[in-house]
Amino acid sequence: MTDLALATSIPPVMRRPGPGGEDAGPGWRAACAASWTAPGWRVLTVNPAAEIATLDLPAGIEPIPAEPGVAEAFGRPGTWVSDALAQALATGAPVVGIVNADIRLDLSAAQRAALVERARDRILACNRMEIDHPSQAEGPFYRYGYDLVLMPRHLAAAIDMRGFALGVPWWDYWILLDALMQGIPVEVVQCAAIRHLSHSAAWQRPAWLGALRGMMAHVVPRRAALSRLGMGSVAEAVVDLLAAVAAAPEESYPLDQLAETAGTRFGIEVVRLAERNAWTME
Amino acid sequence: MTWRRRYVHDMLFGIEGSGWHPPSMRDATGFRWSGPGRFSILRVPLPEGAGRGEAHIALVDPEPIPEVAIFLNGHRLVATPRRLGAMAVLDFGWDAAAMAGERQAEFWFHAAALRQLPAPGQGMRAVGFRLSSLVLEPRQEGAASAGGALALIAGRRFLEERLPVTPGRARLAFLADGTARLLDMRLEAARLGPTPQAHLACALRAEAEALELAIASPGLPALRAAMSAAGDVTLPDGLSPRDTLLLARLLTALPDAYAAWLDEAMARAAPDAALLAAWRRSLAQLARGSEARLAALIADGPDPFAGDPRAAFAWPRAA
Structure with missing residues (x-):
């Protein structure tokens, strides 16, 4: 019986700086993939069809061809979040989720069960613990991102993830924002067993700004719902600025710079909003 | 399995208190320098009762962990420092007496040392430590009641x-x-x-x-x-x-x-x-x-x- 279906998109190649200049990426990639499956946990990797033959997957991870369009939108092949969620929903699992491909889950059976149980009626957005070495047991949590997101299937069906791609910023913020605007309960969770091997940011500024514009296209029609969240006057003004900039990119200098600053501020406003309901799981 | 409620106070945002410089961001970590004095105050809402907390202090390697004394509503707290990646964490706890009868938590941070650092466009300024966030976990939450x-x-x-x-x-x-x-x-x-x-x-x-x-x-x-x-x-x-x-x-x-x-x-x-x-x-x-x-x-x-x-x-x- 499947308790949880977890979707991800494992890249064919992963590079991470290791001790002595060696590439720790292949080992970390394998360790992450091996850590996800467990009794009751079904794992799908949704990848562009051309990548699937090159993935060299461990047992228990099911490859699924991704819908096209990410490369055209963001400049590199990838997977739509809506596609990944739909594939997880198609398993019939009562709880579905998304995990970033470079997250290692060192969860005990009891922790897995607790996460699934808690995600039956709310969205759990888990921060990652940053480590500098695979064997490091303790590190700081990264509060400005959510690398494992779990939710019950009926809520997953209610979230509108069109236009967001795995590996491109903002999808995790939008899940939470969309849910909160719909009145869906969201909890931010920190658990030391959700680990990430530190590396410099992989995304590029144009993709970041492009994804931000995509998110604003979702936000603008629901501006009134956003106001009801009580984020404060500064957050609301930032949203209006971002909406104006997204609507008129041809106005040019210095709108990209404005959008980058305002987008950063809006991102941390979303984090603050989500952290109104923050929990630690031990 | 233990689930603990966590209250996060991010120093990037507006705060109630004094003795802090404007917020800054470095390597995706937000913080405020304490200063220009040694004594910094942060007032936050907190339920009555005992609890534990963490003061997350941003470090720039190979910086030593700053020596900071922490008080809650005038009660000196025992703070244990540890290094956590690019952060220093001061772990502390408090008993119910520290919050008894208090409307909010008033944290005092007393930096043992100050140094002069240049601020962009502002000349030199005295700074103590970079507080990134204050994380508080009450051990027991009071039940909210509409009575009265x-x-x-x-x-x-x-x-x-x-x-x-x-x-x-x-x-x-x-x-x-x-x-x-x-x-x-x-x-x-x-x-x-x-x-x-x-x-x-x-x-x-x-x-x-x-x-x-x-x-x-x-x-x-x-x-x-x-x-x-x-x-x-x-x-x-x-x-x-x-x-x-x-x-x-x-x-x-x-x-x-x-x-x-x-x-x-x-x-x-x-x-x-x-x-x-x-x-x-x-x-x-x-x-x-x-x-x-x-x-x-x-x-x-x-x-x-x-x-x-x-x-x-x-x-x-x-x-």
């Missing part, structure tokens, strides 16, 4: 309209007399009911947990109050029932005046944090004792609604 809401609303209106008090701006001088701690608290522009008080001189003497207090208006004899070591407050004789209540209200407001003074006076100061903490606790205890006395007088004393609330506060004249 009407009484609360009525009571607040009564206090604001019938017994309005403003402590004004405090100026403080700390003295000692043998083992006794002395505090001269001068209140400027205070109000007792409808009556402005240009200057009120409050002389407090604390010894062995007991407190003596004399409050004087210029040219008039001092009113004397006291608090026993057990926290029982005795209010001065010679005042009308309404004015006795007003004076008790003033005593309950002294911690607020003290907090405002801290915000104002601690910039660039090198304070004796232990002494400040001792007075913080004494004034909080005096406020709680005065509140208890006020409650008893309103409940069982002369009719608090009798008399004209617009009548001036009447200081007793010398016999």
Whole structure:
């Protein structure tokens, strides 16, 4: 019986700086993939069809061809979040989720069960613990991102993830924002067993700004719902600025710079909003 | 499996308190430098009861972990530092006494050392440590209850309209007399009911947990109050029932005046944090004792609604 279906998109190649200049990426990639499956946990990797033959997957991870369009939108092949969620929903699992491909889950059976149980009626957005070495047991949590997101299937069906791609910023913020605007309960969770091997940011500024514009296209029609969240006057003004900039990119200098600053501020406003309901799981 | 509620206070956002520079961001980590003094204050909402917390301090390797003392509502907390990647974490806990009767948590951070660093476009500035976030986990959460809401609303209106008090701006001088701690608290522009008080001189003497207090208006004899070591407050004789209540209200407001003074006076100061903490606790205890006395007088004393609330506060004249 499947308790949880977890979707991800494992890249064919992963590079991470290791001790002595060696590439720790292949080992970390394998360790992450091996850590996800467990009794009751079904794992799908949704990848562009051309990548699937090159993935060299461990047992228990099911490859699924991704819908096209990410490369055209963001400049590199990838997977739509809506596609990944739909594939997880198609398993019939009562709880579905998304995990970033470079997250290692060192969860005990009891922790897995607790996460699934808690995600039956709310969205759990888990921060990652940053480590500098695979064997490091303790590190700081990264509060400005959510690398494992779990939710019950009926809520997953209610979230509108069109236009967001795995590996491109903002999808995790939008899940939470969309849910909160719909009145869906969201909890931010920190658990030391959700680990990430530190590396410099992989995304590029144009993709970041492009994804931000995509998110604003979702936000603008629901501006009134956003106001009801009580984020404060500064957050609301930032949203209006971002909406104006997204609507008129041809106005040019210095709108990209404005959008980058305002987008950063809006991102941390979303984090603050989500952290109104923050929990630690031990 | 344990789930613990976590309250996160991100220093990138607006804060209530003082002794912090504007927020900064470095390597996706937000923080505020403490400074320009050693003493920084952060006030946050927190349920009553015991709990634990973490002060996350951003480091730039190979920087040592800064030495920072932490207080909660005047209670010194034992803070244990540890290094966590590019952060230093100060772990601390508090018992129920630190939050007893408090409306919010007032954290004090006392940096052992300051250094001068350039600020973009602002010249040099004194900084202590980079506080990124304060994470608080109460061990037990009080159950919210709607009971008594009407009484609360009525009571607040009564206090604001019938017994309005403003402590004004405090100026403080700390003295000692043998083992006794002395505090001269001068209140400027205070109000007792409808009556402005240009200057009120409050002389407090604390010894062995007991407190003596004399409050004087210029040219008039001092009113004397006291608090026993057990926290029982005795209010001065010679005042009308309404004015006795007003004076008790003033005593309950002294911690607020003290907090405002801290915000104002601690910039660039090198304070004796232990002494400040001792007075913080004494004034909080005096406020709680005065509140208890006020409650008893309103409940069982002369009719608090009798008399004209617009009548001036009447200081007793010398016999």
